[in-house]
Amino acid sequence: MLCYIDGMERSIIIAPSVLSADFSDIRTALEDIRLSGTNWVHLDVMDGVFVPNITFGPKFISDIRPCSDLFFDTHLMIEEPVRFIEQFAKAGSDCITVHTEACEDIRETLDLIKSFGVECGLSIRPSTPVEEVEPYLDMVDLVLIMSVNPGFGGQELIPETLNKVKRLVEIRGDRDYFISIDGGVNASTITDVFSSGVDVAVAGSAFFSAKDKRSFVQKMSRGQGDLR
Ligand code: DX5
Ligand code: ZN
Numbered sequence: 001m002l003c004y005i006d007g008m009e010r011s012i013i014i015a016p017s018v019l020s021a022d023f024s025d026i027r028t029a030l031e032d033i034r035l036s037g038t039n040w041v042h043l044d045v046m047d048g049v050f051v052p053n054i055t056f057g058p059k060f061i062s063d064i065r066p067c068s069d070l071f072f073d074t075h076l077m078i079e080e081p082v083r084f085i086e087q088f089a090k091a092g093s094d095c096i097t098v099h100t101e102a103c104e105d106i107r108e109t110l111d112l113i114k115s116f117g118v119e120c121g122l123s124i125r126p127s128t129p130v131e132e133v134e135p136y137l138d139m140v141d142l143v144l145i146m147s148v149n150p151g152f153g154g155q156e157l158i159p160e161t162l163n164k165v166k167r168l169v170e171i172r173g174d175r176d177y178f179i180s181i182d183g184g185v186n187a188s189t190i191t192d193v194f195s196s197g198v199d200v201a202v203a204g205s206a207f208f209s210a211k212d213k214r215s216f217v218q219k220m221s222r223g224q225g226d227l228r
Contacts, residue, residue, distance in 0.1 A: 011221045012194060015040035015073050015180070017204035019055065019153045029208075030068045036213035038221075041070040042182070042202045045088070047078035050102050051151035058087040065092035073142075073200075075123065075182065077150045078102065082109045089116035097121030097144045100132045110139050121180070125150060130164040140177050142200070143168055147193075148183030153204040157184025162196040169197035187225040194223025 018041060021029035033041050043061060048054040061074065074093035078084065081098040082105070088096050096113045100122060103109045113120040121142030122133050126149060133143055145164045148155035161181070168179045178199040185193055186206035193201055203220065210216035219226070 009222065012198055012223070013040050013178075013200040014038045014207070014217045014220050015042040015200050015202045016207040017042040017044055017153065017182075017202050019044040020204035020208040023056075026064055027067055030064060030070065032213055033070060033207075034068070036207070036217045038217050039070055040073050040200065041068065042204075043072060043074045043093070044204075045074060045076050045078060046151065049079045050099065051077045053151045058084065058091040061088065061091035061093060071095070073097070073121075073180075073202075075121075075144060075202075076102075080104060082112060085109065085112045086116065089113065089118045093118055095119035095121055095142055097123050097142060099123045099125070099150075101125060101128060106136060107139070110136060114139075123182070124164070126158050126161050130167050133168075134171070137168075137171070137175055137177060142178045142180055144180045144182055144202075145198075146183055147181050147185070150183075155184055157189045157193070159192065162192060165196040165198050185220075187220075190220050190225045191223055 016033045018029055044055055046053045046055045072094045074088055074096045076098050079102050096118055098109050100106055110120045119141035121144050122136055122140050123144035124132055125146050145161055147157045147161040165179055180200035181193055181198045182202040185201045185203045
């Protein structure tokens, strides 16, 4: 994982989600993300079963892989992801995150991700207690706290989910997992998101609707919500 300590000032990673991009012009979206100054892109995979929406699969990821050097942060919102880990790894994901609620055997799924030399993440819905990820903290590179009910962009952040982030910061100790938050991150919520202690903030609709994406990333990564 990349470390973002910028001098003395703390800086978090902003991971734009292509869920809010125009899929007919995905090259431009990836270029806009690169030019914004971040080096992560968040890829939301939905199967219509685990969540009530469908997006794209491994072919989309392997097709865009040659167009981009960004860190591919693949978020699998699919039932029994173990069935597709090989495909998502070979498609070029740099990190694959699965949901505790979707896996029959979480440990086996994480091990499979790692066996392909890909970083692994574990995510929970807003209704799932943070204790559900705790047994796996020694194995994961990333914990993704959903701050909205997964399925759609443009929802409002559920403030209580930030307590899970704070808990994960508190118990991290020597472990080096990143803590990421996903859903409803925008200029109004970034101050609270930043002070919760996250390392990565996913932003879909707010990123793609920002006129000056470079300024958006610069300010949001320092927890500043005044984007004018
Ligand atoms: C929701 C997805 C999010 C979503 C965030 O299920 O996992 O990544 O794109 O979108 P915004 O930033 O618009 O809330
Ligand atoms: Zn996501």
